[in-house]
Amino acid sequence: MPIKTYREAINEALRQEMEANDRVIIIGEDVAGGAGGSAGGAEAAGGVMGITAGLATKFGRDRVIDTPITESAIIGMAAGAALTGMRPVAELMFADFIGVCLDQIYNQAAKFRYMFGGKARTPLVVRTMIGAGMGAGPQHSQAIYPMLTMIPGLKVIVPSNAYDAKGLLIQAIRDDDPVIFCEHKSLLGDSCEVPDEPYAIPFGQAAITRKGSDLTLVGISRMVKFCNEVADRLKQDGISIEVIDIRTTSPLDSNTILESVRKTGRLVVVDEANPMCSVASEISSIVASEAFDHLDAPIKKVTAPHTPVPASPTLEALYLPTPDKIEVVIRDLLER
Amino acid sequence: MRTIREFEERLHVEFLSGSVPGFLHLYSGQEAIAVGICEQLDDDRDYIGSTHRGHGHCIAKGVDVKAMMKEIYCKKNGVCGGKGGSMHIADLDKGMLGANAIVGGAPPLALGAALSAKLLKTGGVAVPFIGDGAANQGTVAESMNMAAVLKLPMVFMFENNGYAEFTAASYATAGSIEARAKAYNIPAVTVDGADFFAVHEAAREAIERARNGGGPSAIEAKAYRFWGHFAGDPQRYRAPGETKELRENHDCLKHFSERVTQAALLDQAEMNAIDVEVMQLIEDAVAEAKADPQPDPESLYKDVYVSYN
Numbered sequence: 141m142p143i144k145t146y147r148e149a150i151n152e153a154l155r156q157e158m159e160a161n162d163r164v165i166i167i168g169e170d171v172a173g174g175a176g177g178s179a180g181g182a183e184a185a186g187g188v189m190g191i192t193a194g195l196a197t198k199f200g201r202d203r204v205i206d207t208p209i210t211e212s213a214i215i216g217m218a219a220g221a222a223l224t225g226m227r228p229v230a231e232l233m234f235a236d237f238i239g240v241c242l243d244q245i246y247n248q249a250a251k252f253r254y255m256f257g258g259k260a261r262t263p264l265v266v267r268t269m270i271g272a273g274m275g276a277g278p279q280h281s282q283a284i285y286p287m288l289t290m291i292p293g294l295k296v297i298v299p300s301n302a303y304d305a306k307g308l309l310i311q312a313i314r315d316d317d318p319v320i321f322c323e324h325k326s327l328l329g330d331s332c333e334v335p336d337e338p339y340a341i342p343f344g345q346a347a348i349t350r351k352g353s354d355l356t357l358v359g360i361s362r363m364v365k366f367c368n369e370v371a372d373r374l375k376q377d378g379i380s381i382e383v384i385d386i387r388t389t390s391p392l393d394s395n396t397i398l399e400s401v402r403k404t405g406r407l408v409v410v411d412e413a414n415p416m417c418s419v420a421s422e423i424s425s426i427v428a429s430e431a432f433d434h435l436d437a438p439i440k441k442v443t444a445p446h447t448p449v450p451a452s453p454t455l456e457a458l459y460l461p462t463p464d465k466i467e468v469v470i471r472d473l474l475e476r
Numbered sequence: 477m478r479t480i481r482e483f484e485e486r487l488h489v490e491f492l493s494g495s496v497p498g499f500l501h502l503y504s505g506q507e508a509i510a511v512g513i514c515e516q517l518d519d520d521r522d523y524i525g526s527t528h529r530g531h532g533h534c535i536a537k538g539v540d541v542k543a544m545m546k547e548i549y550c551k552k553n554g555v556c557g558g559k560g561g562s563m564h565i566a567d568l569d570k571g572m573l574g575a576n577a578i579v580g581g582a583p584p585l586a587l588g589a590a591l592s593a594k595l596l597k598t599g600g601v602a603v604p605f606i607g608d609g610a611a612n613q614g615t616v617a618e619s620m621n622m623a624a625v626l627k628l629p630m631v632f633m634f635e636n637n638g639y640a641e642f643t644a645a646s647y648a649t650a651g652s653i654e655a656r657a658k659a660y661n662i663p664a665v666t667v668d669g670a671d672f673f674a675v676h677e678a679a680r681e682a683i684e685r686a687r688n689g690g691g692p693s694a695i696e697a698k699a700y701r702f703w704g705h706f707a708g709d710p711q712r713y714r715a716p717g718e719t720k721e722l723r724e725n726h727d728c729l730k731h732f733s734e735r736v737t738q739a740a741l742l743d744q745a746e747m748n749a750i751d752v753e754v755m756q757l758i759e760d761a762v763a764e765a766k767a768d769p770q771p772d773p774e775s776l777y778k779d780v781y782v783s784y785n
Binding site: 165202203205207208210212213214215217219221222223224225226243247248252253254255257258259260261292293295315316317 | 523525554555556557558559560564566567568569573574576577578581583584585586587588589590591592593595596602614615618619621622625626778779780781782
């Protein structure tokens with residue numbers, strides 16, 4: 141099977157869905173790039189990270205629409221277009237900018253179906269970039285998916301690898317509900333086997349990336365990579381870790397997590413987001429309420445601290461959960 | 477216009493009697509604006525985005541009056557099943573994208589409806605209604621810029637009723653709204669919002685421009701709010717007699733009546749017949765809304781998603 145990067149997988153998902161359905165359009169800042177420039181409007185960027193590169197040249201600027209830097213207008217326009225027959229994929233360059241347009245996401249798009257008495261469909265995808273690891277500082281590095289996960293009406297997707305990124309994005313574009321698709325900027329260059337043909341991965345189905353019996357390790361987005369690394373490392377010491385990639389925070393596949401914890405008796409949740417009111421705390425709460433009798437040790441979270449993301453690469457490395465930090469927590473729990 | 481007036485005046489009475497839940501923002505006085513433009517819009521291809529003061533826009537766009545009344549009473553057979561209430565009435569089949577409880581919430585959504593119309597080549601037009609208060613929101617500036625940049629088929633319908641909640645537009649809105657639109661190269665005019673014919677003519681030109689690919693236009697209608705910000709607002713910010721004066725000298729219904737009878741388009745008997753018909757409709761709507769059942773408890777959980785488990 142061909143090897144593709146996370147970035148290429150996302151681009152391919154967009155291209156294939158645009159080929160399949162001419163109502164799929166892309167809206168955002170610099171999604172083509174170069175509109176109105178002195179080079180005569182040639183496609184110049186494909187987004188700040190080049191993820192949508194080539195799509196404007198292939199599908200034209202009516203379907204890959206460069207916008208002014210106006211997030212409320214972008215998200216609102218995409219939501220309105222979704223409500224009136226299109227299947228827009230809006231790009232919110234960095235998830236940190238969501239404060240600028242949050243009203244259009246949580247008060248508008250997320251509520252249309254419910255508050256309009258079930259008569260609205262809002263097939264809107266908001267692609268956005270999360271995560272630290274590039275020294276981009278406090279306003280370009282946050283993992284704010286917990287804030288979105290708590291909003292009824294939104295589906296929130298956190299792919300950890302290129303294969304999932306393609307399949308989950310195709311599902312997001314075909315889905316009739318508003319979907320927030322969180323791409324991790326530190327995963328863009330990571331690669332794995334990705335089929336050429338289109339395929340959709342259903343939401344709400346976690347993946348077990350390592351089978352194990354001693355402890356359940358739940359990861360989100362980039363943290364799954366660290367979890368797998370720790371599991372492989374501990375395996376050499378005869379420690380058997382089960383790793384779960386939740387893939388979507390809403391809907392959340394709590395069954396897979398509960399089943400695993402009932403088998404292993406121990407749980408560590410690894411989340412790059414800040415710890416308070418987070419997905420990690422929600423998972424911990426579910427397991428504490430539903431599988432308390434099966435626990436042989438306390439539930440532990442490995443998360444970022446309750447601080448903004450620092451720009452200093454030294455401090456940023458301290459901010460992020462790492463395989464080493466995860467390993468320490470696991471070894472401690474296994475001794476209890 | 478008469479239907480909107482009776483709907484609102486009756487609701488005001490009902491609200492004060494305590495039978496209507498939530499907040500109520502009345503449109504009385506501004507009817508000529510909603511009707512002046514919506515009367516020229518189609519159900520199936522033209523969209524409006526509304527405000528928290530949205531009942532008049534809904535009625536003008538053809539939303540069923542009885543289903544609206546049930547919705548305002550938050551009853552089972554309301555147009556949104558009782559989940560929207562007064563500030564969130566929507567009917568997509570009528571091209572009504574929703575009243576909007578967020579000031580400045582609708583213009584970005586209207587951009588989307590205009591984009592759909594442009595890409596699907598329906599010839600449709602999108603009209604966001606925007607109060608003078610909302611005119612100061614960033615979303616409105618963003619939307620005018622975006623509409624101009626993408627040359628979207630839109631008419632920005634500003635309704636300047638002189639007050640943003642309790643604060644006067646003369647205090648809170650710098651410069652002129654018309655001038656703001658013009659700064660985006662959007663053709664804009666100011667009209668008397670109590671003059672149905674003036675609104676109608678300005679709207680006709682703007683809609684035609686949008687349908688012909690000429691891009692967005694803006695209309696600032698000077699509007700007259702007969703009631704306060706919400707039903708029950710004591711309006712201590714207004715000089716005594718202000719609303720009385722507005723009702724006497726700036727009533728769009730009186731103005732309309734005088735114009736059509738003078739021009740012999742309708743006679744007084746025909747006007748009276750309309751009034752009788754409207755009174756009966758509103759009477760029935762209130763009675764049916766009161767009699768309508770409460771929403772089923774299980775509907776609480778329905779329609780969060782298209783398929784909700």
